[in-house]
Structures are given as structure tokens and as C-alpha cells.
Amino acid sequence: MTPEEQLKSGKFVNEPHRLRVNLLYSAAWFSDKMNAFLKKHDITQQQFNVLRILRGQAPEPISTKEIRERMIVTNADTSRLVDRLCAKGLITKQPCPHDGRLVQVFIAEKGKELLGVIDKELYLLDEELSNLSEKEMQVLNQLLNKMRFRV
Numbered sequence: 001m002t003p004e005e006q007l008k009s010g011k012f013v014n015e016p017h018r019l020r021v022n023l024l025y026s027a028a029w030f031s032d033k034m035n036a037f038l039k040k041h042d043i044t045q046q047q048f049n050v051l052r053i054l055r056g057q058a059p060e061p062i063s064t065k066e067i068r069e070r071m072i073v074t075n076a077d078t079s080r081l082v083d084r085l086c087a088k089g090l091i092t093k094q095p096c097p098h099d100g101r102l103v104q105v106f107i108a109e110k111g112k113e114l115l116g117v118i119d120k121e122l123y124l125l126d127e128e129l130s131n132l133s134e135k136e137m138q139v140l141n142q143l144l145n146k147m148r149f150r151v
Helices: 003-007 015-039 045-057 064-070 078-087 109-121 123-129 134-149
Strands: 091-095 103-107
Touching: 015 045, 015 123, 045 064, 045 078, 045 091, 045 103, 045 109, 064 078, 064 103, 078 091, 078 103
Parallel strands: none
Antiparallel strands: 091 103
16 A cells, blocks of 8 residues: 555655655554564563663673663663563663663573574564565665665
């Protein structure tokens, strides 16, 4: 469905306007797919993002400040997000021995196991993109990078 069909509107002011609306619809569409996928595992996209950051950092700890800086969608309340993951037993945290103001966060074995299960099921999300060829995906990735980073 085109943005015009989605909005039940015939016209956009110009191509940048059409692109802005299309990007917003596309991001919301894929976010909905991602949310439904992760709901089966009782985690949110932000929690998934934190787990992936911690897995990439392991075995070294990372502070909540560094987690926030690396997140796809920056969350001002990273501490609460970390607390929820701790309550689920997916991560652990402890005070930083060098700076009492910071908290060190580690991925727990249960968090690694959950990511392993999710990794095996990611093909289900990939199916949402199956109407694009490998080359089209590469071009789309290049264009999105060019848009965001002006490369």
C-alpha cells in the first residue's frame, strides 16, 4: 500500500514530504512486527536492544550511561529498563568498584540463552522482508545510511 492509499490522500506537497510519511509508516509497520515477535518472549524492543548490547560487550561490564549511548532508540530511563531485565533474571548489575556513581551491567546466562532462542527465530522477521531481493536490501541499506549519515 502506498502512503497515498494509507492516508486516503491523493497528493503530497513534494517527494521529501512523501518520503517522510513513507519512512514513518514503514518504521511503524516494522516496529509492530518486531513487537509481536518479541512479545512471545516477554520482552520489549528496548529490552532486546539492551540484551544485544550486553552480549556484544561480554564478558566486560558496561555502565547504564554507555548502554543509553548505544541504544537504537535512546531511552532516558535506562536505569528502570535495566531494573526490569534484572527482575527477569536476564542481566545482573553491581556498583562500579572505581566509581560509586556508576553501575556495571552484565548479561546473565539466562539472557544469553534467550538471545540464542531469538536468534534461531529471526528468520520469521526476515520473511517480512522477503519481497525484496538481496540486492534491493543492500541498496535500501545504502540509501538509508546515506540519508542518516550524509555519506
